[in-house]
Amino acid sequence: MSDRTLRSLSTKSIYIAPSLLAADFASLGPQVEAAEAAGADFFHLDIMDGHFVPNLSFGAGVVRAVRSYTDLPFDVHLMISDPDAYFASFVTAGADHITIHVESQGDTAATLQTIRDHGCSAGLSLKPGTALDAVLPFLDIVDLVLVMTVEPGFGGQAFMTDMLPRIQALRDVIDRDGHAVHVQVDGGITAATAALARDAGARMLVAGTSVFKAPEGMQAAIRSLRAPATTNGDTQALRSP
Numbered sequence: 001m002s003d004r005t006l007r008s009l010s011t012k013s014i015y016i017a018p019s020l021l022a023a024d025f026a027s028l029g030p031q032v033e034a035a036e037a038a039g040a041d042f043f044h045l046d047i048m049d050g051h052f053v054p055n056l057s058f059g060a061g062v063v064r065a066v067r068s069y070t071d072l073p074f075d076v077h078l079m080i081s082d083p084d085a086y087f088a089s090f091v092t093a094g095a096d097h098i099t100i101h102v103e104s105q106g107d108t109a110a111t112l113q114t115i116r117d118h119g120c121s122a123g124l125s126l127k128p129g130t131a132l133d134a135v136l137p138f139l140d141i142v143d144l145v146l147v148m149t150v151e152p153g154f155g156g157q158a159f160m161t162d163m164l165p166r167i168q169a170l171r172d173v174i175d176r177d178g179h180a181v182h183v184q185v186d187g188g189i190t191a192a193t194a195a196l197a198r199d200a201g202a203r204m205l206v207a208g209t210s211v212f213k214a215p216e217g218m219q220a221a222i223r224s225l226r227a228p229a230t231t232n233g234d235t236q237a238l239r240s241p
Helices: 023-038 060-066 087-093 107-119 161-178 191-201 218-226 234-237
Strands: 015-018 043-048 076-077 097-101 121-126 144-148 182-186 204-207
Touching: 015 218, 023 060, 043 218, 060 076, 060 121, 076 087, 076 121, 087 097, 087 107, 087 121, 097 107, 097 144, 107 121, 144 161, 161 182, 191 204, 191 218, 204 218
Parallel strands: 015 204, 043 076, 076 097, 097 121, 121 144, 144 182, 182 204
Antiparallel strands: 015 043
């Protein structure tokens, strides 16, 4: 079987990952097919337990159900308190990559290694209120760091511009020390904020509402997320402190 892990992707290229949290749950399979046809590089699947974050989303059964609709990688983000108890079920369901939170329970290094031992690439995320230093000791054993640009738990929130220095600081450490680690951002990603995140050093952009609910259609929306930064007033305003 070909390698669908995120480890197989270049850390220099730009990738767009539609988040299924914003898709039409009554039509997930066709939504996945439409997003792939529109240019998605892989899919982001947010798993929420109602405890680690104040919401519930879906479980391994839904991941398994939509797996047959695409061969693109599945990037599973476990926003749950005890990832050790559940990650194996998502591997079995078809996950290619699993991200856990540095704030979750358990031995973080051991969990990351076990995820990799199960054949997936492994990522580590942190909430906006957690210091970046919390993830830096793990850069040798992760394939991805996910910087949340909203408070995790709900879709459709506004991008937190005060996370841009964090993205830049992470990129600087990764480049300085030569780590083969992806920098991913999730939360409030639109054409304008995608440009800001890319400028700061992110290369993997998770976008939900701006893709699945785009008035101009998914293909145009995904294309706009890859577009070079503009100098219009909206983007300049977002750059201001």
